Amino acid sequence: MGNVYYRFEAVPVLAPLIALLCVFLAVRAVRGNAGPQWGWRFVPIRLVAAVYVAGVIAVTHFPFVISYGKYADHMPWTSQVSWVLLINMDPSAIPNIIMTVPMGILLPLVTKKITSWWRALAFGAVVSLAIEVSQVLGCVLFHNYRGADVNDVIVNALGCLLGYWTVRLAVKISFLGNPLRHLALPGSVLATGPGSVKRTALARSRW
Template identity: 30%
Template sequence: MPTDQLDLPALPILLPLGAVLMVVSWAVLRRRGLLTARRLLTAWAAGWYLVAVLGATMLPLRLAWGVNAGEPELYRIILIPLTTMRVDDFLLNIVMTLPLAALLRLVFGIRDRARVVLVGFLLSASIELTQAILDLTLHGDRWADVNDLMSNTLGALLGYLVLRRLLRFASFRRAMEDCSLVPCRSGERPPAIRS
C-alpha cells in the first residue's frame, strides 16, 4: 500500500482565515453595539495575531500515513528542557507571546497575572501537544519542544509586566480603555491591574 501524503501550505490557509476573522469580528462588534474604529482595529489585531501564531507554530505542515510512511521521528519530540535549547528559538518564542497580556486584557478583560500566565501556558501546551500528536500519528514535520513551552510562558509573564508598567501612564491607560472590547458598565471605573 503506498504512502499517502498531505502538504498544508501556509498562505492559502492563513490569508483566508485572517480575512474571515476580520469579517466575523466586524459583525460581532456591530451586533453588540460596540463597533468603533479603535475596537475594530483591536479585534483585527487580535485575529491577525492568532493567524500569525498559527502560521509560526503549525504551518506549513507535511503529513504522511500508510504502510510506507515509516516510523514516527521521535527525535522531533523534546521532553528534556535546556539540553537541546537553541537560544534564538527561545527568544523568538518569548517575543511571540509578549503581546498576549495586552490582547487578553483588550479582548477578554483578563487583567490578573496568574490568568495571563495560565493562558500563555495552556496556549503553548496546546500547540506543543498538537505538534507531538501529529508527529506520532501522521509523521508531522514540526517539533514539539518543552523549551518552547517554557519560553512562551515566560513571554506571557514578561508581556504582563511590561503592560503593567505602561498602564501607569494615564494616556496609555485611556487608549487601552478606548480600544477595549470589554467596555466598563456606565459609571464604573475599570479595575486596576493587579500584580
C-alpha cells in the same frame, strides 16, 4: 494507504479565514443590532487579536504536511520530543519568548479573566502546552516532521508574562493608557465604562 504527500502553506489557508472575519465584523458593525460591543470602535482590536492568533498558528503548524508511505517520517514520535528541562535550551528560546509577548499584551484588552501576573503566566503555559501537544499529534497522525520541546512551554509562558507586565506599565502612561482603554473590548480588564472589570475591588487589588 500508499504513498501520500500533501503540503499546505499558511497564507492560502489562513488568509481567507481572516478575510471572512473582516466581512463578518463589518456586517455586524453596519447592522448595529448586535449591541455597541460589536461597533466599529472594537473592530481593530478584534482584527489584531485574530491576525496574531493566525500568525502563531502559521509559525507553529505551517507548512502543514500530511505524509504516508515512503514520504512519511518513520522516526518514533518519542524521539522528536525534548523532555529535558532547561539543559537543552538553545537560541531559539528568544523568538519563542517574543512570539508570546503580544499575547500577554492582548489579554487585558480582550478578556476579564487575566487580572494578575500569575494568571497571565498560567495562560501562556496552557496555550503553549496545547501547541506542543498538537504538534506531537500532528507528528503521530500525519508524519509531518514536527517535534515538541517542554522548554517551549516555559519560555512561551515567560513571554506572555513579559507582555502582561508591558501593558501594565503602558497603562500608567496617559498617552499610551488612554488609547489602550479606548480599544479594549467591553468587559475586559482595561475596558472603560460600566462593565469595566477594573472598577471592581478585586481587579484593582490584583491589576
